[in-house]
Amino acid sequence: MAGSLPLEGICVVEIGHSLAAPYAGMVLAGLGAEVIKVESPDGGDHARDWGPPYIDGAAALFHAVNHGKASVAMSLSDPQAVARLRALIDARADVVLQNLKRGSLDKYGLGAAQLRAAKPSLVYCNLGAFGEAGPLRDKPGYDPLVQALSGLMSLMGGPGEPLSRIPVSVNDMGTGLWAAIGVLAALLRREQTGEGEVVSVSLYETALSWAGMQIADYLANGVLPGRWGSGTAAIVPHQAFECADAPIMVAAGNDRLFARLCDVLGTTKLAGDPRYATNGARVANRQALMDRLMPVFASRPARSWLAALDEAGVPCGPIHTMDQVVEHPQTQALDILKWTSDGAARIVGLPMSFGGERPAAIGRTPRLGEHNDTLARADDDASTMARER
Secondary structure: OOOOOOOOOOEEEEEOOOOHHHHHHHHHHHOOOEEEEEEOOOOOOHHHHOOOOEEOOEEHHHHHHHOOOEEEEOOOOOHHHHHHHHHHHHHHOOEEEEOOOOOOOHHHOOOHHHHHHHOOOOEEEEEEOOOOOOOOOOOOOOHHHHHHHOOOHHHOOOOOOOOOOOOOOHHHHHHHHHHHHHHHHHHHHHHHHOOOOEEEEEHHHHHHHHOHHHHHHHHHHOOOOOOOOOOOOOOOOEEEEEOOOOEEEEEOOOHHHHHHHHHHHOOHHHHHOOOOOOHHHHHHOHHHHHHHHHHHHOOOOHHHHHHHHHHHOOOEEEOOOHHHHHHOHHHHHHOOEEEOOOOOOEEEOOOOOEOOEOOOOOOOOOOOOOOOHHHHHHHHHHHHHHHHO
């Protein structure tokens, strides 16, 4: 990549734990920002112990979202340490990320209003569970709880199957992404005004945004969304099919693709049948169509169907396990799996490129409190500035 990373010269202080704020910090660090992670001296971020597996004493998950940062271990109940942290923020920070319990930092003088009164150019981002208003605003929340309360969990699985959760922490990570987007927008506006601002995001709001299409459908017709397993409510056929030896995913997203699919399957007449000729008709007659297609898929191996569907231009693919994903030629060609700079952990890099090149600076994961001298230096800088005044 030619030139510097977009956020080089930006300093971020991350007062966070678990996943949402650390994920936002990881994104900003990957874009070139200096990210100083503030942790409790008593074990640090909870995610350090979210294993096995462990790498160099910290969970692999912790490495995945905290590489490339500095770690400062301090107790928020220590007034001297807090004074040093405030001095660091006053002197160097452009952004503060925090996902502690709502309002808890105010009593330490580290709330948004307190820090921005001293430094109006500061961008302060709250990452909460349920948002800044409403009856649940003080309720603690983790991703599975928010999946349940937001309705996302009600969409998971197939008809009659036990409820399940999305096994990826989509609301934590999504909230981290919204935080990064909000911070970047605030920094852009600061270029014009010189003023920072407070950005607020939450897991619940993120979950509502993921469910936006289902919510829009319900508000339009009053009908609760169904549970479609590997399929989807509004497009048929758009799901997994069991072949003779393995399942495959098929996404015939329009009438033209459905006709091609029927040609490959040898069921060409179905494409002209009024019950199936349009997507709306196929949605209305989903089960009858599945009863026709499923035995055909089961008659041949997955590889045979995939080759024929690819040749016909019908979107399809195998259902990979993680070992197949990391070894797949497409994954390898994208060069998205990166080693941290010390060679300790292999992680997924940022899913974006600039000028055709992916940000390659993958710093190592800090040991707890490894950069405590950063606070001491900030304290010295603050003392020097006070004498100069």
